[in-house]
Amino acid sequence: MVTAGNSGLGQRIMVLRLRRRMTREILASLVGRSSEWLRQVELHQRPVDRLSVLLRLAEVLRVQDVAGFLALASGEALPSVPPSVARSPETSRAIREALLGSWGDTDGIESPGVAHRVRQDYWSIWRSSARRYSFALSVLPDMLKEARALKARGHPGDAEAFADVHRFAASVLVRMGEGQLALVAIERGLGAGRIEDLASAGAVIRISYGAVLLNNDHADMAARVFRAAGEVLERRGATDDGCAVRALRAEAASATAVAEAARADAVEADRHLMAAEQILAGGPPDLACGSWETTLNRIRSYIRLGRYQPAIRLAERTDVGEQESRDWLAQFFLQIAEAQERSHAPVAAVYSLLQAEEASSEEIRFNPAGGRLAQMLLRHDNALVRRKLWAMLERNGLL
Known part of the structure; x- marks a missing residue:
């Protein structure tokens, strides 16, 4: 009924499931399928080929417009959300109030799995959904309120979870041109606890912090933050030289290059771009590592330095056929x-x-x-x- 390439039904199921605060395991069990089956449906990798299953999904997810839900299964696209609706003053005010609300203002707010949803679902939607902005705007207010309750709870591991929630919020806001709100979000994430104790996670949020600073034209400060992230990751690399850590180290170095390019320091920018290349090439011979973010940062650096033709040539050499992140593309x-x-x-x-x-x-x-x-x-x-x-x-x- 729905083809693997149709993005409407899978995305609709995922959005409804998240609004109902259901895990994949729970929804899959309620419709008599495995969580892996549901994961593939949501990511548009397999069809839903039984009407009985579609109707059961509509029932469990409490779909009001069942006819419209079934229409998605026949290949019709999910209708577009006009910006006047998605970015209405009410939505913008709700996001601002949720982000700037008092730390103690958590009465009646619970945080049932907000960190799990951000890590397992929200990032996935942001990177893979064609309508990721509409989705992010719909979940940000409640997500930030739940994060306040998470902070107030103070359980072990909550600092890292709180930081990740605010890193997600900052990533969305900075892309939408809300630089000041993004800065508030990322600074709250940094202030959640001792970021130094979060190992790689601390470096990741530092890189995000630097990106927000750079977006707000604070290139000097951004360069310092990127360098600090690189130092954390370099210490981690002494004991873990796997691709994941090396890719993050290369990302930190290439992000520093972007900041130096923004400062019009071509020598320092080139030095850090070369360092990023050396990090990726410096591991074991049988472990070739790549970094999509490093490629993107190299292009950004070239553009900021006025090297437009090298940026275009690099893009032409970049095979994006295997890149699945819509955000990156x-x-x-x-x-x-x-x-x-x-x-x-x-x-x-x-x-x-x-x-x-x-x-x-x-x-x-x-x-x-x-x-x-x-x-x-x-x-x-x-x-x-x-x-x-x-x-x-x-x-x-x-x-």
Whole structure:
């Protein structure tokens, strides 16, 4: 009934399950299937081919519009959420109040598995869903309120969980151009406890902190934060030289390069880019490691240094066929579109913008970087470019 390539039904099931605060194991057992079966359905890797199972899912998830739910199984796309609804003043106010609320204001708020949902589900949706912005906006207020209760509880492990919740919030907010709120979120995550005791997790949140600082034009401070993350990971690498730690070390080094490029220090930027390469190449001969984030940071560094052609050539050499993260793909194509626009190649830039939109259908609508780039391209005296851009802006409700 639904093909493995259809994104509507699987995403709808995942969203409804999370709203009901159900784990995959619980929902799967209630419909007589395994958690692995449900995981594959939610990630659009297998079909739901029985009407009885669909009806049972609708019943358990308390679907109001059963006909619409079943229509998704026939291949119809999930309807788009207009930005006027998803980013309504009420939604923005709820996120702000949840983030800035008093630490002691936790009466009536519980935190049933918020950390588990963020780690196992929310990050997965953010990286893989075409409508990740709409989803994130729908869960952020409750997620942040539950995190306050988590902080008040003070159980072992809660500091790391609290930090991860706020790192997720900061990642969403910074992509939406809410730099100041993102800074508040990531600083609250850092203040949750002794980040030094969180090993790699502490370095990850430091890298996120540096990215938010850089987005807010604090390049000097961002460079220091990235270096601190690299030092934590270097100590970890003395006992664990696996790909995961090396990829994080390379990410920290290449992020430092981006910050140095933002400071117009080409020598330091190149030095850190070379260090990132050496980290990835310096392990055991039989353990080849790569880092998608390091590739993206290299492109960012080139663009900030005005090296647009090297950025474009690197992109052309990057095989993104195996990259499943819509978040990464959207950022990749937006960066390439910027390099192409600055290289006076507007047709190529529009094509890259369309690739970003294909990776994440809400990217141009919710990410201000996409909208700004579209406005820059409209200045080019090219009828083809303008026609494509007008259609894109109208499609995303930006006209």
